[in-house]
C-alpha cells in the first residue's frame with residue numbers, strides 16, 4: 403500500500419502549485435488545503451472523526467472550550483470525574499488531526515528531493531520501523547517516513563480494541579503505552595516541519611497556528627509525562643521558549 407507514493411502525480415501537483423503561487427498567499431493556502439484533502443494516497447490522511455453526541459465528543463468540546471480560556475496549563479488537565487485513558491484518547495485524535503492539517507499545508511515542499519532523509523535539524527535523523535510489520539528500521543525520505551507514520555497512527559486510531567468509541571467498552575491495559583508511542587512519533591512531524599519547512603510555514607501565514615498547536619501538544623504531554631525528554635531534544639530550545647512564560 404505504500405508502493406504508490408511519489409511519481410507523476412506529485413510532479414503535477416508541484417508544477418500546479420508554482421503556477422498558483424502567483425495568485426496570492428491566501429488563495430494558495432486554501433488551495434493547498436483542498437488539494438491535500440483529496441490526496442489521501444500521499445501523506446494526507448482522512449480525518450478521524452469523533453462521533454457527535456458521544457461522550458468523547460463532549461470531552462473534545464470541553465477541551466476546545468477550555469483552550470479558549472487562555473490558560474493552557476489548566477486546559478490540558480484531566481477534567482474532574484473523567485477517565486484518564488479517554489481524555490488521552492480524545493486529545494491524541496485531536497493532535498493527529500491537527501498535525502495532519504499542518505503537514506498538509508506544506509506537503510508540496512516536502513519531497514524526495516528536498517528531504518531525502520527524515521530529519522529534525524542536522525543532528526537528528528529518523529529511520530522508520532513500526533515494530534510489527536517493519537521491524538528493521540528503514541532509511542527513507544521524509545515524505546515516505548511521514549506517510550508510514552501517519553498511516554500507522556491512523557491504523558491505531560481506527561482499531562476499536564485500542565481506541566473504543568462505544569460507551570462501556572473498556573480501554574485495553576496497554577492503552578497508555580500505545581498512546582505514548584503515537585505521541586512520540588507525532589512529535590517527529592512537528593520537529594521536521596519546524597526544522598526543515600519553517601519558511602513556507604511563514605509564507606503561508608501558518609506560523610501562529612503551528613505554534614499554538616505545538617504548544618498545546620507539549621503542555622499536554624508534559625502534564626501526563628507522555629514523551630521521554632530525550633525524544634523532545636530536537637525542539638528543546640523552542641519548547642523552553644514556548645513554555646517559559648507560563649511556568
Ligand SMILES: [Zn+2]
Nearest residue numbers: 512517544598
Ligand atoms: Zn520535508
